[in-house]
Amino acid sequence: MTKRNLIQIIICFLLLVLSAGCWDQVNIEENGFVIGTAVDLSNNDSDGNINISLTNQIVSPDELGTPTNEGSENPPFINLTTTGDSIFEINRKMLKEISRVPFYGHSRLVIVSEKLAHNPELFASMLDVFIRDQEMRRGIKIIIAEGEAKNILDIDPKPEKLPVMHIDMITDNSYKSIEIIEPVTLGRLHDYLLHKNSYVLPKISINNDGIDYSGAAVFDGTNDKMVGTLNGLETKGMNLIKGDTKEGMIKFKVNNHIMAFDLERAKKRIDIKVEDPKNMEIFITIKAEGKLAEMYGSKTLSNPSYIKEMEDKISKKIEQLADLTIDKAQKELKLDILDIDKTLKEKHYGTWRKIHKDWENKKNYFSNSRIHVSADVKVREVGSTDRVKEKEHE
Amino acid sequence: MSRRRMKTQRRKRKTNNPEENFSKILHKDLEKNIINLKNMLDEPNDLVIRKFMVGGTDYKCAIAYIDGLVNEDLVYNNIMKNVQLFANQKQLPNVKTELFDVIYKRIISTVDMDIGYNFDDLSLALLSGDTIFYLDGIEQVLITDTKQWEARGIEEPISETLIRGPRDGFVENIQTNLVHLRRHIRDPNLRLKKHYIGRRSKKTLVVAYIDGVINPKIVKEINRRLKSIDMDDAPESGYIEQWIEDSFLSPFPQCLNTERPDKVSASLMDGKLAIFLDGTPFVLIFPATLASGLQSPEDYYERWAVGTLLRGLRYLAAFISIFFPALYVALVSYHPGMIPPKLAFSIAATREGVPFPPFLEALLMVITMELLREAGARLPTTIGQTIGIVGGLVIGESAVQAGIVSPIMVIVIALNAIASFSIPTYTLSISFRILLFGFLFAAAAFGLFGIILSYIMVNIHIVNLKSVGIPYSTPFSPTFLKDWNDLILRSPIPTLSKRPQYLETEDDESGDLKGEKQ
Amino acid sequence: MKRFDYADEFISEREIMIAVPSIVIGVGALSFPKSLASMTIAADGWLPILVGGVIAVLITWCIAKMSASFPNQSFLTYASRIVTKPLALVLTFIFSILSLQIAIYQMRQIADISKQYIFDQTPVEVIALVFLLVVIYAVAGSRVGLFRLNALFLPIILFILLLLIVFSLNKFEKEHLFPIFETSFMEYVKGMDSVISSYTGFGILWFYIVLVKQPKKAPKSAAIGMCVPVILYILIFIVCIGVFGNEVTRNLIFPTVELAKNAEIPGEFFERFDSVFFTIWIMAIFNTATLALDVSVFALTSIFKKTPKHKILFILSPIVYIVAMFPENFLEVSTYGTYIGYTVFLYSIFVVILLYTVGKLRGVRFSD
Secondary structure, three states: OHHHHHHHHHHHHHHHHHHHOOOOOOOHHHEEEEEEEEEEEEOOOOOOOOEEEEEEEEEOHHHHEOOOOEOOOOOOEEEEEEEEOOHHHHHHHHHHHOOOEEEOOOOOEEEEEHHHHOOOOHHHHHHHHHHHOOOOOOOOEEEEEOOOOHHHHHOOOOOOOOHHHHHHHHHHHHHHOOOOOOOEEHHHHHHHHHOOOOEEEEEEEEEOOEEEEEEEEEEEOOOOEEEEEEOHHHHHHHHHHHOOOOOEEEEEEEOOEEEEEEEEEEEEEEEEEOOOHHHOEEEEEEEEEEEEEEEOOOOOOOOHHHHHHHHHHHHHHHHHHHHHHHHHHHHHHOOOOOOHHHHHHHHOHHHHHHHHHHOOOOOOHHHHOEEEEEEEEEEEEOOOOOOOOOOOOO | OHHHHHHHHHHHHHHHOOOOOOOOEOOOOHHHHHHHHHHHHOOOOOEEEEEEEOOOOOOEEEEEEEOOOEOHHHHHHHHHHHHHHHHHHOOOOOOHHHHHHHHHHHHOOOOOEEEEOEHHHHHHHHHHOOEEEEEOOOOOEEEEOOEOOOOOOOOOOOOOOOOOOOOOOOOOOHHHHHHHHHHHOOOOOEEEEEEEEOOOOOEEEEEEEEOOOOOHHHHHHHHHHHHOOOOOOOOOHHHHHHHHOOOOOOOOOOOEEEOOHHHHHHHHHHOOEEEEEOOOOOEEEEOOOHHHHOOOOHHHHOOHHHHHHHHHHHHHHHHHHHHHHHHHHHHHHOOHHHOOHHHHHHHHHHHOOOOOOHHHHHHHHHHHHHHHHHHHHHOOHHHHHHHHHHHHHHHHHHHHHOOOOOHHHHHHHHHHHHHHHOOOOHHHHHHHHHHHHHHHHHHHHHHHHHHHHHHHHHHHHHHHOEEOOEEOOOOOOOOOHHHHHEOOOEOOHHHOOEOOHHHOOOOOEOOOOOOOOO | OOOOOOOOOOEOHHHHHHHHHHHHOOOHHHHHHHHHHHHOOOOOOHHHHHHHHHHHHHHHHHHHHHHHOOOOOOHHHHHHHHHOHHHHHHHHHHHHHHHHHHHHHHHHHHHHHHHHHOOOOOOHHHHHHHHHHHHHHHHHOOHHHHHHHHHHHHHHHHHHHHHHHHHHHHHOOHHHHOOOOOOOHHHHHHHHHHHHHHHOOHHHHHHHHHHEOOHHHHHHHHHHHHHHHHHHHHHHHHHHHHHHOHHHHOOOOOHHHHHHHHOOOHHHOOOOHHHHHHHHHHHHHHHHHHHHHHHHHHHHHHHOOOOOHHHHHHHHHHHHHHHHOOOOOHHHHHHHHHHHHHHHHHHHHHHHHHHHHHHHHHOOOOOO
16 A cells, blocks of 8 residues: 555656756756846936946857867957846846846846946945845945946956956955955945945946056945045045055155055054044044065164154054045045944944934034044064165265 | 466475375385486486495495586595495494494495485485485485585685785685685684575575674574575575565665675674575675675775775765766756856856757766676676777767767766776665666756755665664664764774674674773 | 664654754744844844743753653653543644644745745745655654654754854954844843744654653753754854844845855855755755654544554645645745744643643642
């Protein structure tokens, strides 16, 4: 009895598997691997609706070649642009234009044009599908492009083969430079979008001989609209204050000699006096360590007072950079891009609860606070030599 | 079922037939006995019957044996010569029964001698290579052991070669095999219980175990199952295995077979049981577990770190031989996102132009692989190698060139085949190949979801499977953590001082870490 | 020394220790950080997990202790001795229905999540059916076989979870965990509310203790077993908050799977961890579903003594399937889940208290 039942179950199972399976089967070569996407604002249509144009960079593996079989001369990718008013709709439209099914599982980048980012709410709504769709990964990087975003997907990617991979690798190397902010992933952006706080995204632009990846775009958290930019120096200051940097270079001058300090570790500490919310005092202490990387001039380094002098100069320079950024944030942007709000929440939760709605808006407690920066720099190493050239007369 | 019943009926008819009903008892008259014997065997030309007189008397006697099964020197020197010549020098009694006794006790000088009382004893002995001694006027015969026949020499078993380890293997002769075993285990508690298997073939089957080590319940159960065997002949121990195994629906072998005496003796020491069958070098070892199928005697001969690494490698091989093609199919047709981008693009590029979906491609290659393997096994070794080259080069290379399969698929199948060859137990590696097909179908239908559900199903089957009452999945589950020091990890020999717990042995200590026990 | 006899149908207390976390860890672990994070501030949610966990461990211990004090008696037998046969029958029947519902809920959830994370077009009905067939195959086998399955799968499940936590650590930001202890008392209570429904399943002890060879040791092992999910839940929750932050966690539908999606595998061997993680997690859900279905069958066989186990199983299976296909969308399914979670939890407490007080009042001897 039970044996017969068992056999029946097995037969049913096999039939089911053979007849009913295979809904989702898509052979790997039938996928159009989208590795990067550029989103632009296209002209409004007749109804006055905003139209988005989406450019997907789709890899054509055949042209990419295999290790034994070099690809052909054709570019190994296709940039496909389609226009519509929802991303999902655009994706469906794209099916009509290309034989392959767009597959976003290997997507690396989303590049959004500045023009689109300036549009309130549109930026967040556009990203919704990227976060919601299961195929997309939370590690996709978001970059803001100056000018048309889709042009960036057309750059010459030498020595890489794919423009997206080229940009992706450049952003990965950003930890070596203090003028660039760390790449922002979709996962983190999700966090940003859910909060009302302002945030910054990295910026990219095309210059004569390739791409320029520097600076940052500032977004207002209340309506997720891009409100301004930071240039390289300001980004540097912001990075120092936020303590996001692990490595970086700071140029300074001692006796008119240019010197370069290689920052290896920076720690920040923020103390806030919250007695009077309308007039908060914020103390930022930056502790930095590093080594001397380059030195013009030929003074000996074995003199402790000289090292001390250098350290003071570097501290001054850091404070100066930080003040520049704070000035911009408080006066021009009136946005807390320095994440001081976070510290307030962690350490003074009660005060934060009371004022967090007005931190950046209306009463703008942030702009009214007084921020003091002090830096403490230690030069740990001087490299492998004391002096490279002979002592000059000074 | 019905066929067996018919057979029994036929047999019954035969025995009822008065003409063929040779008297089961022996006659006093020598001639009558000889005629009976000839009738029973239908006067074959290898039956030798020699009649002569007991030396110095008028008593007729005869010897009978089958030519080729006996050592004729032995028959001549120890039986005929003694009876004819040495009997002369002795004072022989006149009474026939006494004479028979004297011949039995004093004259015939072979080691193993017995008295036969009826034709059943006699025919079995005669056909096994013994020599029969008749004395006229006596209703008994003497059965002397004179067995000797041409046999294969002892060689290293081809099916289980080791780099390090004894080079001897079992042969077809059960006596030789038991000698092998005796030489490995000199324990007085080694028990060799004889059974006769086969209605017509009457093969000798010996159950070997060490009393006081093995769990008596296992012996009892095996004996019970052996008694239930009813078939004409058991040409190979595979017949025995399939008759007494727990579940015939299972793809897994529920006992191990081996040609290696060292493996058998090690298993007996662990508290397992071995079944020897005359006529085959393959010895069955009960009970078996999944883990024991992935062990090789060499694990113990090499140092522990090597043994452990080899075991780990074998578990990896088992994984690859079951899952690899299925995983490839699942990833390529359902989850391209899981493959790192560069590899994914490269697979996509190589699959460009392949006309079949990955599942068919894999099925095609796996079947080709099986054909190659089967062809190689059937052919003589030298031609077998040619088949390997033809298969490897022609099918692999040309199929890729012709665009029928993608190169990565060839790698997948090749790796899978190598992995399945590196599993030490041939029967287990075959069952893994069966599972492979199941997983391939599941992967084609439901991707990873199908694979994991099939894996769960295999596990359900394994936990419900038993080998002579011992769960097949032990010591993984039911968990015997103490047995894990000889599972994937093979601890240093001195620490392996306990017999496997899952066997519930009577004596659970096989040594003492602290040295000799006082 | 004898651990099991020839062809043994008993289990050891260690198998109870494995079965308890096996049934508790299921779909709940994938989604609980969401509801918990939405009730609490930052990482404060660990406190409700801990408190809820301690309560769950206590109840587990009580159930095991009570069952063990009637060695070799089934729930129906000793419940009849305490609260008369008709009432005991009703209690058993309710148990059976509730565990059946756990099985139904798990099956529906696995189908939904599979559809979301590994399939796209395949209908939920088919995914659920395939899963159900495997579950039936397991339950149709021997009961000790289920415990052996648990012992085979649980280490794999714990391992993959550990791997998930390790791979997530490099994205872990400890700032997300602050501020601590800012949640108000009422929010804690509400948080505990949402945790409790992920702790259900220990009700199986009412029925399985009778299979244990040495029931005296069972309460301790059951309690230890119950600690495993408590610790795991705390770890998962803290890692979720640390990686995503409270705000994101409360907006993700299955934070634990998203955690896997977020994880980075060193060496880029696999590109996506979420498929691997979820595939392995199917084993966990399978464990829960089979044990739940088996308890349901077990309870019913103790009521209908003459009907064979397979018959009951084959009658129940279509019911499971049809009821599982009932809810229309994600929201209904999760409401259904929370409701079952509660009911089972509260019902277990209710039965413990009922049996204990009535037993004391009527002077039934609880042997030790």
